[in-house]
Amino acid sequence: MSLKIINKKDVSSFVSSLMSQYDVLGPVARENKFAFTPIGDAAEVRLDYNTSILPPKKALLPQEETLFTFALDGGFAAQPMLDTRPRVVLGVHTCDIHAMKLLDAVFAKGTPDAHYLKRREKTLIVGIECLSPCDEHSFCKSMGTLTASEGYDLHLTDIGDAYMVDVGTDAGRMLLTLHGKVHDATREDMTRLNQALSDKWSRFMYKLDFDATELPSLMAVSYKSPLWEELGKKCLACGQCTIVCPTCYCFNVLDEVSMDGKRGERKRIWDSCQLDEFARVATGENFRKTRAQRQRHRFFRKGKYLPDMHGELGCVGCGRCARACLVDITPVNVFNSLYKAKAAQ
Amino acid sequence: MAIPTTDSVYVPSPAQVVKIVPLTQMEKVFTIELPNGQSLGHKPGQFVEVSLLGVGEAPISISSSPSRSNGTFELCVRKVGDVTTAMHNLTEGAAIGVRGPFGTGFPLEKFRGKDILFAPGGLGLAPARSVINQVLDERGSYGRVIILYGAKTPGELLFKDELDAWSKRDDVEFHVTVDRGDADWKGNVGVITTLFPRITINPRNTVAITIGPPVMYRFVLMELLGKGVPDGQIWMSLERRMKCGVGKCGHCQINNLYCCQQGPSFSYAQIKGVEEAVG
Numbered sequence: 001m002s003l004k005i006i007n008k009k010d011v012s013s014f015v016s017s018l019m020s021q022y023d024v025l026g027p028v029a030r031e032n033k034f035a036f037t038p039i040g041d042a043a044e045v046r047l048d049y050n051t052s053i054l055p056p057k058k059a060l061l062p063q064e065e066t067l068f069t070f071a072l073d074g075g076f077a078a079q080p081m082l083d084t085r086p087r088v089v090l091g092v093h094t095c096d097i098h099a100m101k102l103l104d105a106v107f108a109k110g111t112p113d114a115h116y117l118k119r120r121e122k123t124l125i126v127g128i129e130c131l132s133p134c135d136e137h138s139f140c141k142s143m144g145t146l147t148a149s150e151g152y153d154l155h156l157t158d159i160g161d162a163y164m165v166d167v168g169t170d171a172g173r174m175l176l177t178l179h180g181k182v183h184d185a186t187r188e189d190m191t192r193l194n195q196a197l198s199d200k201w202s203r204f205m206y207k208l209d210f211d212a213t214e215l216p217s218l219m220a221v222s223y224k225s226p227l228w229e230e231l232g233k234k235c236l237a238c239g240q241c242t243i244v245c246p247t248c249y250c251f252n253v254l255d256e257v258s259m260d261g262k263r264g265e266r267k268r269i270w271d272s273c274q275l276d277e278f279a280r281v282a283t284g285e286n287f288r289k290t291r292a293q294r295q296r297h298r299f300f301r302k303g304k305y306l307p308d309m310h311g312e313l314g315c316v317g318c319g320r321c322a323r324a325c326l327v328d329i330t331p332v333n334v335f336n337s338l339y340k341a342k343a344a345q
Numbered sequence: 346m347a348i349p350t351t352d353s354v355y356v357p358s359p360a361q362v363v364k365i366v367p368l369t370q371m372e373k374v375f376t377i378e379l380p381n382g383q384s385l386g387h388k389p390g391q392f393v394e395v396s397l398l399g400v401g402e403a404p405i406s407i408s409s410s411p412s413r414s415n416g417t418f419e420l421c422v423r424k425v426g427d428v429t430t431a432m433h434n435l436t437e438g439a440a441i442g443v444r445g446p447f448g449t450g451f452p453l454e455k456f457r458g459k460d461i462l463f464a465p466g467g468l469g470l471a472p473a474r475s476v477i478n479q480v481l482d483e484r485g486s487y488g489r490v491i492i493l494y495g496a497k498t499p500g501e502l503l504f505k506d507e508l509d510a511w512s513k514r515d516d517v518e519f520h521v522t523v524d525r526g527d528a529d530w531k532g533n534v535g536v537i538t539t540l541f542p543r544i545t546i547n548p549r550n551t552v553a554i555t556i557g558p559p560v561m562y563r564f565v566l567m568e569l570l571g572k573g574v575p576d577g578q579i580w581m582s583l584e585r586r587m588k589c590g591v592g593k594c595g596h597c598q599i600n601n602l603y604c605c606q607q608g609p610s611f612s613y614a615q616i617k618g619v620e621e622a623v624g
Contacts, residue, residue, distance in 0.1 A: 067355040070398045076359040076440035078398075080352075110606065111591035114352045223620070250595030253355070253588045257399045264399045266355070273595060279621075281586045282403070282426035285559060287599070287621055297598075305601040 002167040004182040005189050006156075011163070015042035017179035018088050022124070025059050026090035027052055036089070047091045047156065047163075051134035055246035055320065056096050057103060059089045060120055064269040067115060067253070071263055078266075082118045088175070091156075092127045094148040095140045095316040099246030100125065101151045105310045106249055115268075124171055127152035128163075131200045137319030139207035139332050145316045146204055159192040207332045210339045212313060219304035222338045223296070231334070232292025234327040239272030241321035241329070242298065247306065247314050248272075273297055299334055354591050357396040357442025358383075363417060365437055368503050372468070373433055374408065375420045377443065385418045385443075387411060388450030389475040390582055390610040394590050395420065395428065396442030397435075403428035404587040406472035406609070407446060412482035421471035421503060447590040451476055451580055451610045453483075456552045459578075460488040462544075464565050466495045466537050466557030470503045472582050473556045477511075484516060491518040491544055495537030495561075499523050499530045518544065537561060541568040548573035556582045562623040566613065579613040583622065 006014060018024050024039040027049035034049035036056045068078040092100070107116035127148060130140070140146045148155070153172030156163040164185060167173045176182055185193070210218070242248040252271040257264040271278065274294050279287040288294050306314030315331055322330035364376035379385060385393070385407070392406045403426060409419035424433040435441070453476070461480055465473035480487055492511055496502045502521070512519040520540045522533035533539065537557070553574050555565045562581060569579050585597035585604040597604035599621045607615070616622035 067353060072399050074440065076357075076396075076398065076442050078356050078359075078396075078442065080356045082353070107593065111354050111593075113354065113591070113593055115355070249593070251588070251593070252596075253402060253594065255399050255401045261399075266396075266402075268355075268594075271595070273598075278596060279586065279598075281584050282429065283423075283558070283584070285584070287585065293621070297600075300600070305598075308601060 002173075003185040003190070003193075004165040004167065004176060004180075005162050005185050006165055006180055006182045007162045010181045011045070011047070012042045014180045015039065015045055015090065018175070021086065021179075023085050023087045024090060025056065025087065039090070045090060047128055047158075049091065051093070051138075051318065051320065051323070053320075054244060055099060055318065056089050056092050057099060057246050057249075059087060059123060060100065060103060061116060061249055061251075061270075064267050065115065066265045066267055069263065069265045072257065072261060082115060084118055084122055087119075087123045088126060089123060090126045092125050092152065093130050093134075093318070094127060095130075095143070095145040095318040096246050097125065097127050097148040097151040098145040098312070098316045099318070102247050102306065102310060102312050102314065103249055105312070109310070124153040124175060125151065126172075126175075127155040129155065129157040129197070129200075131158060131196060132203045133205075134319065135323070137322040137330065137332075138204070139317040139319060141201075141204040141317070142206050142208040142332075143212050143313060143315060143317030146201075157193055157196060159189060159196050162189070164189060164193045207317075208339075209336050215303045215313060215315075215335065216307045218335070218338055218342060219300055221342055223300075225338060225341060227334065227337055227341070228292040228296040231295040231329055232290055234329060235274070235291040235295050236326060237274050237276060237291050237294065238326065239274040240324040240326070242272040242274055243270060244320040244324045246316060246318055246320070247302070250278075273301075295329070299331070302331070303335070355444070355589070357394065357402075357444045360441050360443045362435055362437060362439045362441060365435065368421065368505075369501055371425075371501070372421055372423050372471075372503060375422060375432065375435075376417050377420060377441070378417045379443070382416050384414055384416065385446055387414075387418065387446035389453065389479045390450035390472060391446035391448045392472075392587070392590075392609060393420070393443050393445035393447065394587070395432065396444070397428055397431045398442065400431045401428050402442075402444075402588075404447075404585075404590065404605075405429075406475070406582065408471045408474050410475050410478035410482060412479050421468070421474070423468050444590060447587070447605050448609050449607065451554065453479060456480075457486045458488065460491070460546060460551045462491045462493070462546060462551050462553040462574075464493045464537060464553060464555040464557075464569075466555075466561040466565075467497065467501065468503070469556035469558075469561075469582070470494060473554065474504060474507070476554055481511075481517070488550065489518065489546075490516065491546070492520070493537060493540040493544070494519075494521045495523070495540070495557075496521075497524045499527050520544070536564070538564045538568050541572070546572055546574070549575070552578045552580065554580045558584075559623045566623075576614040576617055577612050581611055581613065581616075581623075582609045583611060583616075585609065
């Protein structure tokens with residue numbers, strides 16, 4: 001039986017114990033929002049958070065990371081860097097678990113990306129079941145990400161004064177054995193779990209007017225839609241939608257040189273296809289000049305290109321881009337508008 | 346704390362610039378040597394990522410043919426961005442970094458027995474030269490070889506010695522034009538498409554390889570399609586800002602295609618209807 005119980009009052013000591021051996025990231029309060037942050041004090045962890053500003057993907061693909069370091073001495077000697085710190089990410093919602101699975105595929109398929117994969121290998125995921133929507137922008141139920149059956153090492157479900165813990169991997173089992181004060185779930189606990197899980201579904205609404213599996217075929221007939229021009233007129237090209245997206249992974253690569261000019265590092269940093277420069281080449285040609293083209297590219301990546309490449313939708317319904325957008329461009333409205341236009345044809 | 350490793354695809358191999366030859370005011374040819382006599386092992390049409398530490402990395406098409414590799418390879422580089430400007434300031438013997446080769450290259454094995462029509466424009470000759478010299482070194486495997494080359498001005502013509510040699514060969518039909526001539530220019534004046542009426546081809550048996558800026562593609566494609574060359578036998582090489590070269594960073598994406606993976610050599614059949622392909 002892989003279901004265990006950890007009392008809520010024992011979570012703090014579990015986290016403290018983890019902190020002795022791992023870098024622990026988890027949701028903490030930031031003014032009236034939440035952010036995944038390295039945990040310095042176990043009491044800060046807020047497993048009851050609604051959503052985070054940035055997704056926990058930053059634990060796997062940091063905003064910036066050093067690929068290699070070098071000396072500027074006229075030679076060419078690059079010292080590759082891999083981040084092998086053992087890490088635990090606490091409280092990952094199921095939408096973000098689905099997003100991480102997509103990122104895993106992206107960085108493992110084709111040419112493997114050792115920087116991502118090594119960090120991934122050293123990262124343990126403790127998920128948490130969502131029992132009510134983060135807010136009005138969540139559309140996880142439509143995207144089929146309201147629950148997860150894999151992609152976590154441990155998975156918690158709130159059953160009142162305790163969490164039911166589902167052990168997903170052997171590494172998760174070890175984590176629990178070494179750091180957690182747990183006991184086997186009783187029949188009564190199972191009843192409470194089943195009640196919690198069966199009650200949750202009616203709290204979430206379907207937001208899409210169609211089934212998400214139709215999204216790739218909907219996108220396929222929507223390339224010439226006038227909607228893209230409308231979005232282009234509104235869009236500020238600020239790039240926030242892609243920065244907060246748990247499945248966006250495009251990056252830039254650049255060199256940074258130390259103040260004394262003797263050493264440097266090559267870094268990769270998050271980039272955004274919404275920015276004007278993204279598809280510009282050195283001779284000046286820009287292959288996605290307009291905001292309309294760039295918005296279309298973004299939604300096609302989510303709805304068609306990524307699913308075609310990896311078999312999973314590129315949108316997990318977390319709603320972060322909708323919350324972040326200053327001009328109210330939301331995936332729910334975009335996808336429903338395209339669907340309505342298609343149905344009217 | 347991050348530890349050093351050796352299996353990162355982003356870490357370049359050290360290489361040395363063994364020769365630098367200026368071609369024009371804007372372009373130089375760099376001959377690059379890998380350590381310990383290693384071969385780059387490239388196919389015509391592939392590219393490398395060139396690293397200058399402290400400056401950055403840029404994708405550059407390989408200009409030499411595998412048939413003439415001789416332990417080195419050549420890059421013809423226009424001074425246009427940060428990395429290429431820094432390259433132009435290098436001296437022979439400089440240490441640089443190289444990753445690659447990347448991309449698919451042209452499937453020359455499928456072109457055997459066919460007539461080959463090259464139509465490079467401007468700096469497009471840099472990657473085209475890799476294919477042209479490979480074809481000329483395996484001359485017996487192909488039918489007619491036709492080269493139509495266009496540059497903006499006589500001063501911008503690249504590889505003039507080789508142009509001269511091609512023009513003198515009996516087994517190469519060579520035509521060159523410039524958009525604007527000068528006092529010494531005695532040749533054709535006009536854009537590259539003005540050369541097409543000079544040639545007759547058997548379209549079914551012709552493979553066309555055209556490499557140049559997006560605006561040139563639109564007009565050259567019209568000529569080639571007008572002559573009846575099948576979509577699958579028209580080949581191009583598309584320029585994009587490949588940052589990683591391994592299909593991750595997203596910069597080179599053309600609709601659903603990753604230019605660094607599925608390209609940069611594409612047949613027209615592959616990109617027909619792909620709106621972002623030729624601008």
